[in-house]
Amino acid sequence: MERTGFVFLLLLHQMYAALEVTVPSSQRALVGSDVLLPCTFRVDNPPLNPQFLAILWYFGDKELLRYDNKGESSHPRMTIDVQATKDGTASLSVNNVSLSDKGTYKCLVIYSPDRQQKEIRLDIQAAPVVKITKKTLIKNEKNVLHCSVTNFYPKDIKVTWLRNGQALGGSTLTVPQTNADGTYRVNSTVTITPTENQDNQVIACQVEHESLSRPVQDGFQVVYGVAPSVRIYSLQSQQDQERTLVCEARGFYPEPVAMNWLLNGERVEIPRKNADGSFNKELYYQIRPTADSLGTDISCEVQHETLSSPITLQRKLEGDRNKSCGSHLVSAIFLSALFTAVGFAAISWFLIHKKKHFQRFVVTPIHRSQMRNDDKKVTLYCTASNCIKDVQVTWAVTERDGNTCTISDSASREEEERDPMLGRDYTVRTDTSEAQGLHNVITILSFIPNVSKHKNMEVLCKFVCDRKPKEERFKYELNSSNPTTPEPIKLALCDSGEVLCSLKLQSFYPKDIHIGWSCGVGHYQELETFNERVTDDSYQTFSAESECRIPGNLFTDPGFKVRATWNHESLDLPEYREVSARDPEFPWRPVMGEITQPPVRHGTEAKLQCTISGYFPDPLDVKWLQREAGNKELFIVSPSEKYKFPVINVSREADKTYTCTASLIVTVSGKTEHGAEFICQVGHPSLARPMERGTGELGVTGCPVVRNITQRKKSIIMEVNNFYPQSIEITWSRTEDTSKEKYISISDSSISNVTHRNSDGSYRLISTCKPQKGKFFETDLYVKAVVQHEALRSPVEAIFLWKKGTIYLVCNGKITDPLPQADVSKDISNSTASDITRSPECDPVTTETGKEPETPLDKQEEEFTSPEKKDRKKTKQT
Known part of the structure; x- marks a missing residue:
């Protein structure tokens, strides 16, 4: 036994x-x-x-x-x-x-x-990036809109144009092109013709892609614009002096416009609002003509949202033949010689026509250069031409407080000596030239703008030609610009555990600005500024960056906020921005991975694990919840003999955020866990509500364990225990005799299967098989039992030898001792006898039980025959 x-x-x-x-x-x-x-x-x-x-x-x-x-x-x-x-x-x-x-x-x-x-x-x-490149339309004209979709993968993508939420027809989509990193890009266009009765339109380019949980789009509220008109003119001096070319764009809307100079085709400068709401912009380019540069092509390129392609105006640099605000600068050498020859006659002619010549004396309006200089100076230009004598130039500036400063080129040095501040505030430079006996002048006033002095000031440029004055006035508007915040307060983690907070302000004027930091919950406490920098923008405005450090553990309170406050003379009241752990911009929200789990086997322990990463600060509230099969309610899982909670190990990553793995060990029972779901719930100061990940409904399986294989009279009784779910199949078959390997099925009438449910939810089956009946009752043969269940990778087979009414188990091709006899006085179907054999594991593999004995049957029979019978058998054979 x-x-x-x-x-x-x-x-x-x-x-x-x-x-x-x-x-x-x-x-x-x-x-x-x-x-x-x-x-x-x-x-x-x-x-x-x-x-x-x-x-x-x-x-x-x-x-x-x-x-x-x-x-x-x-x-x-x-x-x-x-x-x-x-x-x-x-x-x-x-x-x-x-x-x-x-x-x-x-x-x-x-x-x-x-x-x-x-x-x-x-x-x-890879998720696509969507951008509409043109967002200004012209009424009653065909407008082609372009939408670029970039950096997506895989290739398949859907692009739809929408107007007020309704799909637009007639759009085109290019063939996807491959980027250097393997992602794709496409362009989509649509043509629309807006009319007067189509106001309050919203145009959007919508993209659907398998990387997106929902479509993304870029859209805009329709704004109608006006295309610019462009012209080029020059403010010129002598050939060996600097020449100022002016490219002017007028009457366009909206305000943003790009203007560039092109010298021989290569790119080598801010708008004023008109009474009708449109804008003007001038672009200046200063060049000193040389023998090599004469004949050079110079172009002005203007780009605006209303233009499908840039406007380009071109002219050649031709020395003294260029015009200056309508006047011609022609070489005076020949005319000077002619005047010398005619002498007194020419002077008399000039005196007679003196009044006529003064009427030809022309003064241009004052122009403001928009070029950015390193010294931040504002430059005003004014020219005069066709004067019969030298021209005297005087500038007068009426400042914000009403004081008037008068500056001239000839007197600037004496005035600077008398008032040193005057020389620092204003600089005048005047260049003159002479052609055909007439004098031409270009004069330049430069100063560094100051809001307290120059806001809404008035400038006058006065020319005196032959004691006759002409003047031009210019209203200089220096308006302070409000600081803008292009992005929220940025947060970064330091090695020390502190959080570095930074704020960027742009496009403000004047330069002086105050930025302060504070933090708290309801009541704010002032913080020390860690670093502050003010830099120059490209349009004579300024940008500022400010930083401070705070302990990172303060963000464990969801109500804790960091505030940056700034004050500037353009603002009536100080403005501020705040950030807290609950803001969408907070960068360190926890990310939950999928719950990993081993096969869920009845009677074993299953370890459920969920990795949470990328969070800061450290405190994390982790709970495990259970939803029972067929029940919608959730229950909190508490530590017990059935449920164990290993210690959560927290690690800090290279990016200074935290990662941990939450685990739950469950002692699995098919009665309670089959069809149930476990949920890992994570709470964090950055979350308004906890995050959750679920296992989905668990499918519990239990591997059959074979017990109590016995013989009762002429029947084989086999107990299969601890399997789950209930569905199981046991088939019996036999050979005709010991000389054949082919098995035939034993009829159902010779088989009895009785299933019981154990107290732990698993099942137990008693299978009884009577291999022989009638005249074949004493035939020697093989009997095979095959157990099939979904928890098994392959069926389990057991082979028995029926010999002379005694049943033997065939194990690994060897015949073992006879099966023990069952107690005929006891009902085996309800027995709970102790195990004879039990598998130590729950997942069987293909075994040797399905193989036939390697030793010939005759030889095996001989091993089980007594010595006396062996002798008689030998005599009979002889």
């Missing part, structure tokens, strides 16, 4: 694998994100011995990572949690995913001498 049980224990020990590896079939990730490729394993005799363990990850045929008793060799972006390997976790973390990471990965686990490998496919996606 003991020998039979020991042999059958060896038989069943080989039915189960020593190592099992589990991975999902595939995983998805976005470009630039981090992803975990789950891989778990379990062995038959825990605890795990690290000396026999090796974990290898492959990408195709390339080895990425290896971990064994000699240490770990890993890829720079790919790691495994060495501590978690003790619990059967070999998952691979891949950081900063790119398209090149797409493909099939292999998780190979070796637990000497067993090894098993599983494959998992990583699919990569």
Whole structure:
């Protein structure tokens, strides 16, 4: 009896694998994100011995990572949690995913001498970026709108144009083009003709892609514009002096416009609002003509939202033949000689026509240069031409407080000596030239603008020609510009655990600004500014950046806020921005991975794990909830003998955020866990409501365990226990005799199967088979029992030898002792006898029980024959 049980224990020990590896079939990730490729394993005799363990990850045929008793060799972006390997976790973390990471990965686990490998496919996606490049339309004209969709993967994408939410027809989509990083880009266009009765329109370009949970779009409220008119003119002096070219765009709307100078086709400068709401803009270019530069092509290029292509005006640089505000600068050499020859006659002629010549004396309006100078000076230009004598120039500036300053080029040095501040405030430079006996002048006034002096000041430029004055007035408007905040307060983590807060302000004028920091919950406490910088913008305005540091643990209070306040003379009241852990811009919200779980087997422990990463500050509230099968209510899982909560290990990553793995160990029962769902719930100061990840409904399985194989009279009784779910199939078959290997089914009338439910929710089945009836009752033959269940990878087979009415178990091709006799006085269908054999594992594999005996049957029979019978058999054969 003991020998039979020991042999059958060896038989069943080989039915189960020593190592099992589990991975999902595939995983998805976005470009630039981090992803975990789950891989778990379990062995038959825990605890795990690290000396026999090796974990290898492959990408195709390339080895990425290896971990064994000699240490770990890993890829720079790919790691495994060495501590978690003790619990059967070999998952691979891949950081900063790119398209090149797409493909099939292999998780190979070796637990000497067993090894098993599983494959998992990583699919990569990239979300598209959508941008409409033109957002201003012209009424009653065809307008072509362009939408660029970039940086998406895979290739398939859908682009739809919408007007007030309704799809627009007639759009076109280009063939997707490949970017250098493997992502794709496309362009879509649509043509619309807005009319007077189509106001309050919203145009949008909507994109649908498999990387998006919902469509994204770029849109705009329709704004009607006016295209600019462009002209070029020059303010010129002598050939060896600087020449100022002016490119002027007028009457356009809205305000933004781009203007560039092109010299021989290569790119080598702010608008004023008109009474009708449109804008003007001038672009100045100063050049000193030389013999080499004469004949050069110079162009002015103007780009505006209303233009489908830029406007380009071109002219040649031709020395003194260029016009200056309508006057011609022609060489005076020949005329001077002519005047010398005619002498007194020419002077008399000039005196007679003196009045006429004065009427030809022309003064242009004052122009303001928009070119940006390193010294931040504002430059005003004015020219006069066709004067018969030298021209005297005087500038008069009436400042904001009503004081008037008079400045002239000839008197500037004396005035500067008398009033040093005057010389620093204003500078006048006047250049003269002479052509055909007439004098031409260009005069320039420069100053550094100051709001207290120059806001809404008036400038007068006065020319005196032959004691006759002409003057031009100019209203200089220096308006302060409000600071703008292009982005919210930015947060960054420091090694010390502090949070670096930074704010950027743009496009303000004048330069002086005050930025302060404070923080608190309801009551704000002043903070020390860590760093503050003020820099120049490209349009004579300024930008500022300010920083401060605060302890990171203050963000554990959801109501805690950091406030940046700024004050500027353009503002009636100080303005501010705030940031807290609950704001959408807070960068360190926790990210939950999928719950990884081993196969859920009845009567075993299953470890559920969820990795939470990317969060700050450290405190994290983790709860496990359970939803019972057929019940919508959630219950909090509490520690007990059935539920265990391992200590959560928290680690700090290279980006200074935190990562942890929450675990729940469940003692599985088919009665309570089948169809149930476990949910990991995570709370954090940055979350208005907790995040959740669920396992989905669990499918519990229990592997059949064979017990109490006995013989009652001429029947075989076999007990199969601890299986789940209830559905199981046991088939019996036999041979005709011992000389044939073909098995035939035993009729159902000779088989009795009785199923019972155990107290722990699993099931037990008593199967009774009577292999022979009638005249065949004494025939020697083989009998086979096959157990099939969904928890088994392959059916379990048991083979018996019926010989002379005695039944033997065939184990690994060897015939064992006869089966024990069942107690005929006891109903075996309700028995709970102790185990004769029990599998130590829950997942059987193909066993040797299905093989026929390797020793010939005649020889096996001889081994079970007494010496006396052997002698008689030999005599009979002789």
